[in-house]
Amino acid sequence: MASSSSSLRGLRRLAAATRRPAVVASAARAKATQAMTASHAQQLSSNAQEELDAMPFWVPWTGSALNRALSPSQLELFASKFLAAAASASCASTPSMAVAALRKERDDALTRARTMEASLASFSHRASDAESKLSLAKHALASELATLRADKEAAELTAADYRIALNALREESRSRSTTDRDRADADAAAVDARLAEVTDALDRAEARTTAATARALDAEHALACALEDAAKAKAKAKSGAAHHATYGALLHDFGYKRVYATPVTSLTSKERVAVYDQQRAFRAERAETIAEEKAKEAAELSGGFCIPGVISIAEGTANVKGGGARKKKGSKDSSGDVVSASILDGQHRVGALDILLARGVLKPTDAILTEVFPNVDDVRAAALFTEINAATPIRFMDLPGVVEPDAKWALEGAAAKLRDAYPAMFSPSVRCKIPNVNIDALREELHGAEVGSRLGLITEDDLVGWMLKVNAELAERSEKQWLRLRPKRGRAARGSEETYLKALAKAREHGFFLGMCDSWLDGPED
Incomplete structure (x- = not known):
């Protein structure tokens, strides 16, 4: 301990002599330990005694400490590593070298500190955003909770008023004289009726109070759920891109639509992705032609093949093929009530993918680019389908709303039977x-x-x-x-x-x- 204190005082004197800022004490002690060793001190000749006396007073203490702490083999290793280079330079390590090393160590520490501060600032910024959103949710729920509490207090005041009235009636009934038996009976009946009304009103008030209390508890539960959801959202934001069970990895959310890298097995599964009810008729031969071209392309090109464009999918209540009774044109309920995914554009490409998957040209893990339009009912599905096919030749009767679905599929079925x-x-x-x-x-x-x-x-x-x-x-x-x-x-x-x-x-x-x-x-x- 005395050697360490002496080393620290010696380093402070060196720092004052060079007019430089002080460095960390532990680093100074480490550099001093490297600079001085007992082994080296023992190798000094009697002719250098004057030079030894001219050294700082803490050098002998440091050498003694190292001599006691290290074994002979460790002292030899220390001397060969740190004192040999110094001997070849004809001088021991100078104070300026130790100070320079300490300064470098200080600069490295400052650099690491600045890096950690930048990381902390970034994390604090993200945490601040999450806290602001959470604060807004807390404020909204707190307002609703205050309203519910006010309703509860009003209900309690009403109940108190009814209790006071009930007590007054009871006191009035006790103090009233019974001079006329019939009149007393009539009055008693009236009082009982009034008492029943007041009791019923009191029960209703208490029921409202109970309901208000339940709503307050629900609000508190909603607040707790909101806090939990905020925590989950924060954790999810850190976890990376979202992944959908059917659509696969989310590439980007544009708001009005989302773009996914969808597994080919999800696209070809009729249970997961159906076909829009007003979609044009599926031609198996067209899908077969596309599959043949893509299989040939995959065999000729080292990089495989590509499916041009994206597969457009409507997510919502739009009717799908094979989804039950179709609603008639002009009906009030023009949309289904079951949320489903249906192909708006690309059914023949999906059919070709199914063929290529069955032939082994595609792997089940291969992904296809898809765009998913959320909250699509029959009206929006018709608008999207028309817009997508506006630049592609399409039969007039295949446009949504031109032909009644039953008549359209009757014509389709008749033509298909004749073709067969x-x-x-x-x-x-x-x-x-x-x-x-x-x-x-x-x-x-x-x-x-x-x-x-x-x-x-x-x-x-x-x-x-x-x-x-x-x-x-x-x-x-x-x-x-x-x-x-x-x-x-x-x-x-x-x-x-x-x-x-x-x-x-x-x-x-x-x-x-x-x-x-x-x-x-x-x-x-x-």
């Missing part, structure tokens, strides 16, 4: 040549001709039966009749007579004549 019956006569191109037809063009022609309302064809079976009947009637025409009744405009009017007869031969080969003309849409001939 005559697959060779249906072309994916909307500009196909006769006698082929395109399923979407056929649906729109049936809708435009109003065959359902004109001929009383309500269901898809009615439509299929009528079209098969018309097709059988067209099959009975002779070649001369076909040439005589050949349309003067439209698809059938294009090309030469030879081309027209080749088309007729194909129609006879497959037994399908509805693509040869469109006059059959006008109904039975007179």
